[in-house]
Every structure is written in structure tokens, then in C-alpha cells.
Amino acid sequence: xxxxxxxxxxxxxxxxxxxxTLVAAVGVTFSITMFITLLGFMNGLNExxxxxxxxxxxxxxxxxxxxxxxxxxxxxNLDTTKEYNFIxxxxxxxxxxSIYNAIPIINKLKQDKLVLGxxxxxxxxxxxxxxxxxxxxxxxxxxxxxxxxxxxxxxxVIAGNCNDLNIVPNSIILGKGAADKMLTSIGDIIQVTTxxxxxxxxxxxxxxxxxxxxxxxxxxxCSIETTQKLLGVTSNYITDIQIKLFELNKAPKLAxxxxxxxxxxxxxxxxxxxQFETGSSIRTLIxxxxxxxxxxxxxxxxxxxxxxxxxxxxxxxAILKATGFSGKDVKNIFIxxxxxxxxxxxxxxxxxGFGLTSIIDQIPFNTAALPTIKTYPVSYNPFYYVIGALFxxxxxxxxxxxxxxxxxxxxxxxxxxxx
Amino acid sequence: xxxxxxAKLIQKEFHDPVTIQVLKDINxxxxxxxxxxxxxxxxxxxxxxxxxxxxxxxxxxxxLYIDGVAMKNKTEQxxxxxxxxxxxxxxxxxxxxxxxxxxxxxxxxxxxxNKFSLQEIEYRAMEKLRILxxxxxxxxxxxxxxxxxxxxxxxxRSLINDxxxxxxxxxxGNLDKKNSLNVFEIFKELAHEFKQTxxxxxxDQEFAKNCDRIIEMEDGRIIST
Numbered sequence: 001x002x003x004x005x006x007x008x009x010x011x012x013x014x015x016x017x018x019x020x021t022l023v024a025a026v027g028v029t030f031s032i033t034m035f036i037t038l039l040g041f042m043n044g045l046n047e048x049x050x051x052x053x054x055x056x057x058x059x060x061x062x063x064x065x066x067x068x069x070x071x072x073x074x075x076x077n078l079d080t081t082k083e084y085n086f087i088x089x090x091x092x093x094x095x096x097x098s099i100y101n102a103i104p105i106i107n108k109l110k111q112d113k114l115v116l117g118x119x120x121x122x123x124x125x126x127x128x129x130x131x132x133x134x135x136x137x138x139x140x141x142x143x144x145x146x147x148x149x150x151x152x153x154x155x156x157v158i159a160g161n162c163n164d165l166n167i168v169p170n171s172i173i174l175g176k177g178a179a180d181k182m183l184t185s186i187g188d189i190i191q192v193t194t195x196x197x198x199x200x201x202x203x204x205x206x207x208x209x210x211x212x213x214x215x216x217x218x219x220x221x222c223s224i225e226t227t228q229k230l231l232g233v234t235s236n237y238i239t240d241i242q243i244k245l246f247e248l249n250k251a252p253k254l255a256x257x258x259x260x261x262x263x264x265x266x267x268x269x270x271x272x273x274x275q276f277e278t279g280s281s282i283r284t285l286i287x288x289x290x291x292x293x294x295x296x297x298x299x300x301x302x303x304x305x306x307x308x309x310x311x312x313x314x315x316x317x318a319i320l321k322a323t324g325f326s327g328k329d330v331k332n333i334f335i336x337x338x339x340x341x342x343x344x345x346x347x348x349x350x351x352x353g354f355g356l357t358s359i360i361d362q363i364p365f366n367t368a369a370l371p372t373i374k375t376y377p378v379s380y381n382p383f384y385y386v387i388g389a390l391f392x393x394x395x396x397x398x399x400x401x402x403x404x405x406x407x408x409x410x411x412x413x414x415x416x417x418x419x
Numbered sequence: 420x421x422x423x424x425x426a427k428l429i430q431k432e433f434h435d436p437v438t439i440q441v442l443k444d445i446n447x448x449x450x451x452x453x454x455x456x457x458x459x460x461x462x463x464x465x466x467x468x469x470x471x472x473x474x475x476x477x478x479x480x481x482x483l484y485i486d487g488v489a490m491k492n493k494t495e496q497x498x499x500x501x502x503x504x505x506x507x508x509x510x511x512x513x514x515x516x517x518x519x520x521x522x523x524x525x526x527x528x529x530x531x532x533n534k535f536s537l538q539e540i541e542y543r544a545m546e547k548l549r550i551l552x553x554x555x556x557x558x559x560x561x562x563x564x565x566x567x568x569x570x571x572x573x574x575x576r577s578l579i580n581d582x583x584x585x586x587x588x589x590x591x592g593n594l595d596k597k598n599s600l601n602v603f604e605i606f607k608e609l610a611h612e613f614k615q616t617x618x619x620x621x622x623d624q625e626f627a628k629n630c631d632r633i634i635e636m637e638d639g640r641i642i643s644t
Contacts, residue, residue: 005527005530008530012519319514320527322475322514323528325503325531328496
């Protein structure tokens with residue numbers, strides 16, 4: 001049977017009841033709109049929060065941990081079947097924070113095809129001297145170019161230019177929180193005391209705001225060379241190697257591998273930030289649940305309208321069957337009706353959903369914690385649009401299936417003889 | 420020549436609320452080109468028989484042959500095809516689809532058959548409307564027509580696929596004297612001029628009397644053919 005004919009009959013039935021059809025389609029449109037908006041908004045927020053931590057966290061961090069040796073010398077001569085030893089108050093011996101052979105490790109990692117980039121880092125404990133008071137602080141020695149490339153360092157520098165760290169000798173980018181306490185502005189000279197007691201003067205070339213207040217109060221950034229100078233160490237002294245991979249998911253495996261290969265501590269991002277992923281996935285789950293609920297409600301609307309249509313069109317169905325349309329043809333007609341409601345409603349839902357997210361995207365959203373955010377965060381991930389389209393078609397198909405089956409089973413004899 | 424329609428030992432029972440045999444040993448043939456009326460008192464089973472002969476009711480015992488082909492054991496879809504191709508229906512009520520124009524109503528079974536192009540079906544539909552003298556109403560909607568006109572549209576619809584047989588269930592039952600006569604004249608013309616086979620269920624004795632052949636029923640049996 002020609003598909004055209006099914007379409008033709010379905011179209012006429014739809015137009016004959018255009019008000020009900022419109023209400024059903026608006027139901028689908030509304031639910032898809034809300035589905036897209038909700039997911040876009042929720043995931044915009046997710047991406048923002050993830051970005052806040054995850055984008056700035058290396059996928060794998062290599063470092064030396066100062067800890068007591070697990071194998072105390074006495075264990076080597078101990079017959080464990082007969083003897084015990086009790087050692088109390090074990091202390092780590094000759095611990096060093098710097099990574100052995102840091103430069104060869106970096107060179108080796110740069111050749112690894114799974115690695116997107118590497119940024120070496122060293123941190124130094126300092127005190128910021130503010131008059132009589134000393135404030136706790138940490139200075140991170142970084143390579144500005146690498147940091148910019150891998151962790152978008154520049155987006156968090158809210159004043160000054162981060163490249164000045166390389167140009168201006170003995171320069172520092174202060175955390176916003178620390179800077180506020182010290183009442184400094186760009187161009188000022190501040191004084192810090194290193195853990196070894198040395199006092200050093202540094203020039204402020206910029207401010208840094210991560211959005212996490214505890215970090216902004218303590219952390220500051222200098223170039224690697226300046227930090228090495230502060231600590232009085234040689235130019236191969238590096239405490240952390242930060243690795244960013246092409247694929248985030250490979251981090252746990254590779255971390256173990258590197259740990260063995262370089263005989264070093266390695267922490268992957270999943271282990272370090274497990275809570276963020278949990279939060280994101282639950283938020284996504286909630287938005288899906290709400291979206292699907294809306295669609296199911298819309299589906300019941302379609303079900304009702306089709307049922308009503310079938311009761312009204314009993315005569316038409318009977319005569320179609322009498323003149324040679326089979327039950328399958330009748331079923332196809334009603335499924336076509338349901339699907340066209342779903343497709344049109346769903347299409348406009350996607351369009352309106354996009355419109356609504358775009359509007360939300362324009363609403364100002366200023367918060368001191370998030371300096372780079374000016375409007376509400378939304379996500380335009382095309383995946384949600386595909387899901388929305390598929391859901392709208394699937395729900396309307398199911399909503400149409402049962403009434404259509406009922407219509408296909410109508411016995412024309414009963415209808416025609418009943419008159 | 421194979422008869423248009425042949426019924427062999429058709430029996431039917433209703434089971435609700437008690438078992439009643441409504442059709443008993445129905446045997447008859449209708450040859451091509453015959454204009455037959457099926458009459459009998461109300462409740463004698465003539466309509467029940469017609470719906471069995473029309474393939475719409477499949478709950479019976481015995482054999483039914485349309486154009487020499489047995490209808491037993493055919494699937495619902497196959498039976499739908501038989502109805503589409505070989506049988507034209509005219510009911511007491513016109514059963515036109517109000518969503519479609521008169522022309523489209525007539526065309527629908529032709530479109531379903533899908534044997535001719537759209538233009539050809541349209542042309543044929545106009546032709547049928549012309550035979551019935553209502554070609555001027557082709558583009559109107561069914562609810563803009565009078566009762567007699569609607570019934571003529573229904574007859575045009577039954578003719579669209581050049582069916583083997585036209586079955587009518589009290590086609591004049593809802594019409595006044597004048598229109599009844601009109602419809603009868605149409606049937607007669609179809610039978611004599613176009614050699615169309617017709618089987619019309621009616622309790623209108625005058626109508627039956629004027630047909631070529633009368634099959635009379637009483638209490639589920641055929642008493643004269």
C-alpha cells in the first residue's frame with residue numbers, strides 16, 4: 001500500500017481535529033523544551049564546576065612523598081616465624097621533595113604518545129610579610145607557557161599579564177585573597193620569608209583568582225627560576241610533574257605504570273577528585289528523570305487524544321476496512337498520526353529549547369567566586385538534542401501504538417450493523 | 420463460467436447468551452451479471468448472511484467461493500484485498516468520510532488498490548460520478564449533500580474498482596420514496612447496461628419484486644431462490 005495514502009488519510013484526520021492535535025503537540029513541545037533547557041542548564045553548571053577543579057587539575061601528578069621506609073633494615077635479618085620486632089617512633093630519613101632525574105623523566109614523557117602535555121612545578125612554603133604580621137603562603141613555581149596551554153592559567157589571572165612572570169625578574173602573581181589582605185596593587189613590591197628564613201622582595205605583576213577562596217588566600221605564582229632562587233636550589237629542582245593526557249579515562253592505569261617506571265608517587269585525577277564525578281552524574285540523572293517524566297505525561301495526552309479520535313472515527317475506520325483497508329493499514333494510519341504529533345512537537349521543542357537556553361545564557365550571573373563567569377552557564381551539547389528528538393519520537397510512538405492496535409481490531413460488521 | 424459467488428453449506432451460530440443457529444445450510448450461486456435481491460422478514464438472518472458473503476464476518480462453517488476462489492483460511496489482509504478488488508459495498512447509511520471531498524471519497528478504494536495512476540483514478544472516479552449524475556458535486560464535502568446524493572456517492576465509491584459484485588445492505592432503507600426509486604433505477608441500469616452483478620439485501624417487497632431474481636429467507640434458511 002502506498003505510504004502516501006496513509007499519510008493523506010492521517011493528515012485529514014489530524015486536520016479534522018486540529019485543536020486537539022495542537023494541544024497534544026504543544027504538550028510534546030513543552031516537555032522537549034523543558035528537557036533541553038533543563039539538561040543544558042544542568043550540564044552547563046556541571047561543566048562549570050568540573051572546569052573549576054578538573055580543568056586545573058593534572059590528569060596525573062608525579063611527586064616524591066616524604067614517608068618512613070616501609071622496609072626497616074631490621075626486617076631484613078628477621079626470622080618472622082620465631083621473632084618479632086617492635087620499632088616505635090619511626091621518622092622519615094633524608095627525605096627530599098624534589099624528583100630524582102626530573103629532567104630525563106620530563107624528556108621521556110614528552111615522547112609518550114598518550115601525553116598531551118607536561119608542566120613541571122615546584123612549590124615553596126613562604127610567609128607573606130605584612131608589616132608586623134606574617135601570612136601563610138605557598139608559592140608555585142610554574143612554566144607560564146605550559147601552564148597556560150594545559151590549565152588555561154591566563155583565564156584566572158584577573159589583573160596584569162601572566163607573561164610578565166617571564167619578563168620581569170623576581171616577579172609574582174598574587175592570589176586575590178592574599179593581595180586584598182596585603183592591600184597591594186600591581187607594581188608594588190612585597191616581601192616574603194622563605195622556610196629557611198631568607199627574606200626576598202618580589203614585584204607584583206598580576207592577581208590571580210581561582211574562585212576557590214582558600215586557594216586564593218594562600219597560593220601565588222612565580223616562574224620556576226624565581227622559585228628555585230627563593231629556595232636556593234639548583235635548576236633541576238622540581239617537586240611536581242603535572243601530566244595532561246589526551247584521554248582522561250586512561251589516567252588511573254597510566255598513573256600506576258608511571259609510578260612503577262619512574263619509581264615515584266603518582267596520583268590520577270579520578271582518585272584525587274572522585275566526588276566531582278559523583279556530583280555531576282547525579283545531577284545529570286536528575287535532569288534526565290525530570291525530562292522523561294515530562295515526556296511520559298505528554299505521552300498520556302497523546303494517548304487520550306488518539307483514543308478519543310478512534311471513538312469518533314469508528315464509522316470511518318469501519319468503512320475503510322469494508323472497502324479493503326486491512327487492520328495493518330488502519331494501525332499505520334493511527335501510528336502516523338501519533339508520530340507526526342511527536343515529530344512536529346519534538347522539532348518545535350528542540351527549537352524552543354535552544355531558544356530558552358540561549359536566553360538563559362544571556363542572563364547576567366555575577367559571583368565573586370567565579371570571576372570568569374558573566375552569565376548563567378549553559379551547555380549546547382548536541383547529544384541532548386539527539387536524545388530529546390529520540391525520546392519524543394519513542395514516547396509518541398508508544399502512546400500511539402495502543403490506540404492504533406485497538407483501531408486495527410475494530411470489527412466493521414459490529415459498527416455497520418449497529419446503525 | 421465460474422459463478423461470481425457461491426455459498427456451500429454455510430452455517431452460523433450465535434453463542435451469546437445461549438447458542439442459537441442463525442443460518443442453516445445455506446447453498447446458492449450467483450452468476451455473473453445477475454441482479455439479485457435477498458429478502459426476508461426482520462431477524463431472518465439475511466444481513467448476517469450478507470456480512471459472511473462480504474468476507475467481513477469470518478465466524479461461520481461451510482465454504483464461500485468468490486470468483487471460484489475459496490475464502491476459508493485466508494488471512495485478514497488477504498480478505499481485505501479481496502474486498503478491495505472484488506466487492507463494492509452500499510450500506511443503509513452512506514459512510515462517507517467527512518474529512519474528504521466527494522471525489523476523494525470515491526477515489527479512496529482505488530488508491531488503496533493502487534492499480535492505476537492517481538490521474539487515472541481521478542478520471543475513473545469522475546466517470547462514475549457522471550454515470551450517477553452527481554459529477555457537479557465532486558469537490559463538495561459529503562455533509563453539503565442531500566441524503567439521496569450521499570447514497571449515490573456511496574454507490575460511485577462501490578464502483579470505483581470495477582468490482583465483481585456489488586453488495587447492498589438495505590441501500591434504500593434511509594431514503595424517501597423518490598430517492599429509493601432513483602437508487603433502484605441506478606442499480607437496474609448498472610445490471611442491464613454494464614452487466615454488473617448485484618446482491619441487495621432488502622425488506623422492501625416492491626424493490627425485491629423488480630429484481631431479476633429473488634432469494635427469500637426465513638428463520639435462517641433459504642426458502643426460495
